[in-house]
Amino acid sequence: MKLKTYISLFFLLVSVSHNAQNLVSGIVTEKSGEPIIGANVFIEGSYDGTTSELDGSFSFETSLSGDQVLSISFLGYEAKKRTLPVEEMQNLIIKLRPSAATLDAVEITSSTFKAGDNSKVAVLKPLDMVTTAGSMGDVVAAIQSLPGTQSNADDGRLFVRGGDARETRIFIDGMRVFSPYTRTIGGTPSRGRYSPFLFKGVSFSTGGYDAEFGQALSGILDMNTIDEPKQTESNLSLMTVGLGVSHTHKGDDSSVSFSGSYIDLTPYYLLAPTRLNFNTPFRGFSGELVHRHKTSKGLIKNYIAGDWGIVGVFQNNLDSGLREDVDVDNKNIYTNSTYNMILSDKTSLKMGISLGYNKDVVEVDDFRLQTSLKGMHIKGAFKRIISDFISLSYGAEVTWQEDGVNKSSTGVTFYNGTVSRYIPAAFTSLDYFFSKDLAFQLGARYEYNSLLETNEINPRLTLAYKMGKNDQISGAIGIYNQELGPESLQTNNTLINEKSTHYLINYNYKTDKNIIRLEGYYKSYKDLLTYQNIEQRSIGNSANGGDGAAYGIDVFWRANNLIKYVDMWVSYSWLHNERKYLDYPDYATPNFSTSHNLSVVTKKWFPKLNSQLGVTYTLASGRPYDNPHTPSFMSERSKPFHNLSMSWAYLITQQKILFVSVSNVPRIKNEFGYRYSSAPNADGMYNSELIRPNDDQFFFVGFFITMSKDKTKNQLDQL
Amino acid sequence: MKNYISLLSLIILSNIALSQGTAYEQGMKKAFSLWGENKTTEASALFERIALAEKENWLPYYYAANVLIASSFTTEDKVKTNEMLKKAEEHIAAAHVASPDNSEITTLEGVLYTGYVAMEPEVYAMQYSNKIMGLHEKALKLNPDNPRARFNKIEYEIGTARFFGQDLSTFCDALKETKPLFENPEKGDAFFPSYGVERLDATMTQCGCE
Numbered sequence: 017m018k019l020k021t022y023i024s025l026f027f028l029l030v031s032v033s034h035n036a037q038n039l040v041s042g043i044v045t046e047k048s049g050e051p052i053i054g055a056n057v058f059i060e061g062s063y064d065g066t067t068s069e070l071d072g073s074f075s076f077e078t079s080l081s082g083d084q085v086l087s088i089s090f091l092g093y094e095a096k097k098r099t100l101p102v103e104e105m106q107n108l109i110i111k112l113r114p115s116a117a118t119l120d121a122v123e124i125t126s127s128t129f130k131a132g133d134n135s136k137v138a139v140l141k142p143l144d145m146v147t148t149a150g151s152m153g154d155v156v157a158a159i160q161s162l163p164g165t166q167s168n169a170d171d172g173r174l175f176v177r178g179g180d181a182r183e184t185r186i187f188i189d190g191m192r193v194f195s196p197y198t199r200t201i202g203g204t205p206s207r208g209r210y211s212p213f214l215f216k217g218v219s220f221s222t223g224g225y226d227a228e229f230g231q232a233l234s235g236i237l238d239m240n241t242i243d244e245p246k247q248t249e250s251n252l253s254l255m256t257v258g259l260g261v262s263h264t265h266k267g268d269d270s271s272v273s274f275s276g277s278y279i280d281l282t283p284y285y286l287l288a289p290t291r292l293n294f295n296t297p298f299r300g301f302s303g304e305l306v307h308r309h310k311t312s313k314g315l316i317k318n319y320i321a322g323d324w325g326i327v328g329v330f331q332n333n334l335d336s337g338l339r340e341d342v343d344v345d346n347k348n349i350y351t352n353s354t355y356n357m358i359l360s361d362k363t364s365l366k367m368g369i370s371l372g373y374n375k376d377v378v379e380v381d382d383f384r385l386q387t388s389l390k391g392m393h394i395k396g397a398f399k400r401i402i403s404d405f406i407s408l409s410y411g412a413e414v415t416w417q418e419d420g421v422n423k424s425s426t427g428v429t430f431y432n433g434t435v436s437r438y439i440p441a442a443f444t445s446l447d448y449f450f451s452k453d454l455a456f457q458l459g460a461r462y463e464y465n466s467l468l469e470t471n472e473i474n475p476r477l478t479l480a481y482k483m484g485k486n487d488q489i490s491g492a493i494g495i496y497n498q499e500l501g502p503e504s505l506q507t508n509n510t511l512i513n514e515k516s517t518h519y520l521i522n523y524n525y526k527t528d529k530n531i532i533r534l535e536g537y538y539k540s541y542k543d544l545l546t547y548q549n550i551e552q553r554s555i556g557n558s559a560n561g562g563d564g565a566a567y568g569i570d571v572f573w574r575a576n577n578l579i580k581y582v583d584m585w586v587s588y589s590w591l592h593n594e595r596k597y598l599d600y601p602d603y604a605t606p607n608f609s610t611s612h613n614l615s616v617v618t619k620k621w622f623p624k625l626n627s628q629l630g631v632t633y634t635l636a637s638g639r640p641y642d643n644p645h646t647p648s649f650m651s652e653r654s655k656p657f658h659n660l661s662m663s664w665a666y667l668i669t670q671q672k673i674l675f676v677s678v679s680n681v682p683r684i685k686n687e688f689g690y691r692y693s694s695a696p697n698a699d700g701m702y703n704s705e706l707i708r709p710n711d712d713q714f715f716f717v718g719f720f721i722t723m724s725k726d727k728t729k730n731q732l733d734q735l
Numbered sequence: 736m737k738n739y740i741s742l743l744s745l746i747i748l749s750n751i752a753l754s755q756g757t758a759y760e761q762g763m764k765k766a767f768s769l770w771g772e773n774k775t776t777e778a779s780a781l782f783e784r785i786a787l788a789e790k791e792n793w794l795p796y797y798y799a800a801n802v803l804i805a806s807s808f809t810t811e812d813k814v815k816t817n818e819m820l821k822k823a824e825e826h827i828a829a830a831h832v833a834s835p836d837n838s839e840i841t842t843l844e845g846v847l848y849t850g851y852v853a854m855e856p857e858v859y860a861m862q863y864s865n866k867i868m869g870l871h872e873k874a875l876k877l878n879p880d881n882p883r884a885r886f887n888k889i890e891y892e893i894g895t896a897r898f899f900g901q902d903l904s905t906f907c908d909a910l911k912e913t914k915p916l917f918e919n920p921e922k923g924d925a926f927f928p929s930y931g932v933e934r935l936d937a938t939m940t941q942c943g944c945e
Contacts, residue, residue: 056780063758063788067780087787091818216862246865528813576857583857623900670899 041075042108044068044088052112055090059102078102088112094404115404116449122482123524124447124457124490128221129162129572140218140585148617148632152677152716155218155239156197156208160634161615163570163587164222164235164535167636168608169657170688170709172205173197176222177539178566178593178609179234179516182501187238189317190228191352192415194372194391199346201378202292202329203688203710209323209348211275211304213262216242222570223518223537224492227443227459227476228397228411233498233516233541241306243315245271249724253277256717257284270309277302279325292710293330295341300325314357322349334693334703345377367396388420389502397443410444419502433506437467439499445476453482465499470512472497487525494518500545508558516541531574538567544597555599564595564603584618604650605640607689610657612637626667630677634659641689644702654689654707671723677716685712759789763926766798775806786829794926796830797840799823800847807850816854823847838878839928842887845870849891867891882916883931889913890938907944910935 044055051072058065064078078084081102089095093112116122129140144158151157156174160167166175173181186196188210197206221229221236229236245264253260262275281297302323309316328343354368372391377384397411418436422429445459457478464471476494483489497513504511520537544562547555574585593609596602605611614635621628638653646652663677680686686709693703762785770778779802786795803823810816827847830840845867851859852867871888874881889909896903913935920929 054776054780056783058784058787061788063762063784065780065784067777091822092814244866247868626899667899 037077037079038081038102038105039075039077040064040086040102040105040108041073042106042110043072044074044090044110044112045072047111047113052090052093055088055093055112057086057088057110060085060087060097114452116452116455122449122453122455122480122488122490124455124478124480128219128225129159130217130219144617148619148630151632152207152714153212154207155210155212155215156237158212159218159220159237161585161587161617161632162220162222163533163572163589163613165589166591166608166610166613167615167634167657168205168639169636169659169686170203170205170707171608172200172207174235174237175608176235177537177568177589178591178595178606179539180606180608183232183234183498183516185229185232185236187229187236188319188352188370189241189354189368190238190366190397191354191368191370191395192231192372192391192393193350193370194389194417195348195350195374198323198325199344199376200298201327201342201344202331203707204292204298204327209302209350210239210321213275214241214273214304214306214319215239222535223520223539224476224478224494226457226478227445227461227474228409230441230443230461230463230474230496231415231439231498233496233514234539241317241319243308243317244310245273245308247724249722251275251723252721254719254721256715257281269311270307273304273306275304288711288713288715290711291708295328295330295343296326298325298327300346311357313359314355316353316355318351318353320349320351322347324348332705334691334705335695337703340380343377343379346375348372348374362401364399365396366399369394382426384422384424386420386422386424387502389417391415391417405449407447408444409447410442412440412442414438414440419506421503421506435467435502435506437465437499437505439463439465455480463497465513467505468499468512472513486527487523489521489523491521492518503555504545504547504558507555511545511558512543512560514541514543514545514560529576529578531572533570533572535570536568537570538565540565541595541597544595546597547599549599562595562597562600564593564597566591566593566595566609568592581621581623582618583620584616586617587613587615589613600649602649604642607640607650610636610639628665630661630663630665632659632661639689641691643690644692644696652689655687657686657688658684659686660684671721673720675716675718675720679714680712683712759785759792760925763795763798766795770798770802775802778802783826786826790829791833792924793830793834793837793840794924796826796833797843797928798926800826800830801843804843804847804850808853813854816850820847820850820854823850836877838874838881838884841877842871842874842881842884845874845884845887845891849887849894864891864895880916882913882935883928885913885916886910886931886935886938890934893938893942903942904944906942907939910939910942910944 044052044057046052053068053070053072055068056065057068057074059078059080062078062080064076064080066074066076068074083099084102086098086105087095088110090112092115094115096110096112148158148161156172159165159174164177168175171181174184175181176184186193196208198209200206217240219238225236245266248266249264251262258277258279260275260277262273264273265271278301280299282299285294285297300323302321304321307318324347326343326345328341330339330341333340350370350372352368352370354366356364356366358364370393372389374389375386377386393413393415395411395413397409399407399409401407416436416438418434420434421431423431441461441463443459443461445457447455447457449455459476461474462472474495474497478490478492480488480490495515495517497515499505499513500511517540518537520535522533522535525532541564543560544564545558546561547558549555568589568591571588572585576583591609591611593605594603595606616633619628619630636657638656640650641652641654642650643652659679660681661677661679662681663675666674668674688707690704691707696702762781766778766781766785769781779799782795782799782802786799789795800823803819807816807819810819824847827840827844834840848863848867848870852863868888868891871884871891874884875888878884889906893903893906914932917932917935921927
C-alpha cells in the first residue's frame with residue numbers, strides 16, 4: 017500500500033514536471049532593429065534552446081522554472097546573458113551589438129605598415145620581406161619599398177619622412193636593437209644585420225606610434241621572430257658572395273635553430289668591376305642562435321647573434337690630394353630574451369631583456385677612431401582586456417647605454433671619452449571603442465634621462481572611424497623625443513632632448529584584391545642639435561638651437577592577383593623637408609632627403625616553369641648637396657636616381673632552388689651629387705669629386721638546398 | 736520503508752539518467768540531420784548547446800567545430816570565414832579540455848588551420864603549413880590507425896603538390912593503405928567520428944588512382 021502511494025506520487029511528480037512547460041520567446045535584433053537571423057538562444061546548462069528565425073524571432077519550450085540564465089550569441093556579435101525567472105522570458109527584445117573584436121572592426125594602428133600573419137592590417141605578406149627583387153634578403157631594403165621612406169642607395173639605412181637614420185629605432189620582439197646596421201665605408205650601403213628568415217613579420221610605423229615606443233623622432237621598425245619553426249631541417253646555401261649553413265631542431269615544446277655564414281667579396285670583385293679601390297674587400301662571419309620554449313602559460317624566446325667583419329679601401333682625400341688607406345673592423349653581439357605569458361583570459365604580460373655590444377675601429381692611415389657601445393633594455397608590459405570595447409596596456413622599461421670613443425694618431429691617444437646614462441620610462445594606453453566603427457587610443461609616456469636630468473611626458477592620441485565595409489579614416493597626434501647622438505653627449509651635458517610632434521591623417525581602403533592607403537602628415541621638430549665646426553673632426557658650441565618641419569603625402573597601392581599570378585605594389589612619397597640644425601647656416605633640405613620617391617614592386621609566378629620572376633623599379637628625385645662655389649646653401653640637386661632590379665627563383669626540385677638577382681639591369685649611370693674639399697685650394701676653388709655608386713650593377717647567384725625528413729619542404733619561402 | 740525509499744531514488748536516478756541520455760542522443764541526431772539539410776548555423780548552434788550542457792563530453796564540441804570548419808571552406812566572405820574559424824578554435828580548445836590528447840580533435844585542429852590557409856594562402860600558407868602537418872603527425876602518434884588523421888595529412892600534402900604542379904599519382908599508395916582503416920570504426924560512443932571514406936574515394940579519383 018505504502019509502496020503504491022510512493023510510486024503514484026513519483027509518477028505524479030514526473031508528469032507534473034513534464035507538463036510544466038514554459039514558453040520562452042522574443043526577438044533578437046541589432047541596435048538599429050534589424051533582425052539577427054540564426055542567433056543561438058538557449059538556457060544555460062540545458063538542452064532547451066533554438067536559433068532565431070528569418071525575422072529574428074525565437075520561441076522554445078522548457079521544463080525549467082525559476083531563475084535561469086538565458087544566453088544569446090551570434091558570430092561577430094557580443095554575446096549576452098540574462099538571468100530572470102523562466103516565466104518572465106516572454107516577448108523579450110534582445111539587442112546585440114557587433115563585437116569590436118571582429119575582423120571588420122575599425123583598426124586603431126592606422127599609420128603602421130605590417131607584414132605578416134595578421135590579415136587585418138598586413139600590407140606585406142611574410143614572403144615579401146625576402147622575395148622583393150633588389151632587397152637581396154635584407155629586411156630593411158624590403159621596407160624601403162614602402163611609402164614614407166627615402167631611399168639612399170649609397171647608405172642603405174632607413175630614412176623616414178625627412179628624418180635621418182638615427183630617428184628610426186629598430187626593435188626585435190619589442191626589445192631595442194642597439195646597432196642594427198652593418199658598418200661600411202666609402203658609399204657601400206649598410207644592411208640590416210639580422211637574417212630575414214628568422215622573422216615571421218614586421219611592424220613599421222612612419223609616425224604616430226603608440227606610447228610603448230620611445231626614443232625615436234620619426235619611425236619604429238619592430239621585427240617579430242618566428243614562434244614555432246616548421247620542422248627539423250638543415251639548409252645549405254652556396255652563393256657568389258659566400259656560403260651559409262643552418263640547422264633547426266624541432267621538439268615538442270622547444271626548438272633550437274642556429275645559422276652561420278661566411279661572406280667574402282674577394283672572388284666577386286675579381287670578376288665584377290667596381291669604382292672602389294679595395295684594399296680588403298668585405299669579409300666576415302655571422303652566426304645566430306634561437307631557442308624557443310613553450311610553457312604551460314606562454315612562450316619563451318632566446319636569441320643571440322654575433323658578427324665580425326672587416327673591409328678596407330683606398331680613397332682620395334680631397335683636401336690633401338693624397339690617397340688614404342681606410343680600414344674598418346666591426347664586432348657586434350646582440351642578445352635578447354622575451355617571455356610572453358597569458359595570465360588569464362583577459363590579461364597578458366610580455367617581458368624581455370636585450371643586451372648589445374658593438375665595437376668599430378676605423379683606421380685612416382695613422383688616424384684611428386674606435387667607438388664602442390654597450391646597451392641594455394629591460395621591459396615589462398601588461399595588456400588587460402576590460403571588455404570587447406575597452407582594453408588597457410601599461411608597462412615600464414629602462415634603457416642603459418654606454419658609448420665610448422677613443423681617437424688616436426700614430427698610437428698616441430688624443431681624445432678618450434665615455435658617456436653612460438639610464439633612461440627609465442613608463443607608458444600606458446587605453447583603447448576605447450565607442451562602437452565597432454569608431455574608436456580612439458589615448459596614451460602617454462614618461463621618460464627620464466639620468467645624464468641630462470630631463471623629464472619628458474609625451475601624450476599620444478589616435479582616432480579611427482570606419483566609414484564603410486572596406487574603408488576607414490583615422491588621425492593621430494603625438495609628441496616624441498629622443499636623446500642626442502653620443503658625440504654631443506660626450507662633450508656637453510647641458511643639452512636636452514630633441515623633440516618632434518606628429519600630425520597625420522590617413523585613409524585606408526582594403527578589399528581582397530586591392531589595398532589603398534593615403535596619408536598626409538606634418539611633423540615639426542624643435543631643440544635640434546646645432547654646433548659650429550671648429551676644425552676638421554672637431555665641433556664646438558653645441559646647443560639645442562635647431563628646428564624644422566617636414567610635411568608630405570604618402571600613397572600606397574597593392575594589387576593581389578588582379579592579373580593572375582601577379583602580385584604588385586606601388587609606393588609614392590612626396591616630401592617637403594626643411595630644417596636648420598648641425599652646422600647649417602640656414603634652413604635647408606638635408607642631403608638624405610629627396611622630394612619624390614617611387615617604387616614599383618612586381619612578382620609573377622610561372623607555374624609551368626616552377627619559377628618566380630621579381631621586378632622592382634625605384635626612382636628618387638635629385639638629392640640636395642651644397643656647392644661652396646655658390647652663395648646659397650644646399651641649393652644644388654643631383655640627377656634623379658633610377659634602379660631596375662630583377663630576380664629569378666627557379667625551383668629545381670622542392671628541395672633545391674636556384675636564385676639569380678641583378679640590380680640596375682639597364683645599367684643606368686646614377687650620381688649622388690658632388691663632394692667638395694673642406695677648404696679652397698691655391699686657386700681659390702674647392703676640389704670636387706662626383707659621387708657615384710661603387711658598383712653600377714650587382715649580381716647575385718645562389719643555390720639553396722634543404723635537407724629534411726619531409727622531402728616536400730623547400731627554401732622557396734626564403735628567397 | 737528504507738528499502739522503498741532506496742528503490743524509489745534508484746528509479747528516479749535511472750529515469751533522469753535515461754532521459755538525459757535520450758536527450759543527448761536526440762539532440763545529436765537532430766543536429767546531424769540539420770547539418771545534413773545544410774542548415775549549418777542551426778546545426779552548429781545545437782551542437783554548441785549540447786556541448787554547454789554536457790561539458791565533460793568532447794563530441795558535441797568536436798562537431799560544433801567541425802560544422803563551422805567545413806562550411807568555412809565554402810564561405811566566400813573573408814570576415815565571415817574568419818569569425819567561423821575563430822569560433823571553431825574556441826570549440827576545439829574546449830574539446831581538448833574535455834578530452835586531452837585526443838587524436839580526432841588534434842587532426843581536426845589541423846583542418847581548422849587548413850581553413851585559414853584556404854582563406855588566404857599568401858598570408859597563412861607559410862605560417863601554418865608546418866603547424867598543420869605537425870598536428871596531423873601528432874594525431875597519428877596518439878592513434879596511428881586514425882584514418883582521418885592519415886587522410887588529412889595526405890590531403891594537405893596533395894594540396895601542396897598540386898600548387899607546385901607535381902604528379903599526384905604518387906599519393907595513391909598512401910591513400911590505398913588508408914582506406915581499410917575506415918572500415919573498422921572505433922567502438923564507443925555512437926557518435927564517435929567514422930566519416931571520411933567518401934572524401935578519400937573522391938580524392939583517389941582526382942589523383943587518378945585505380
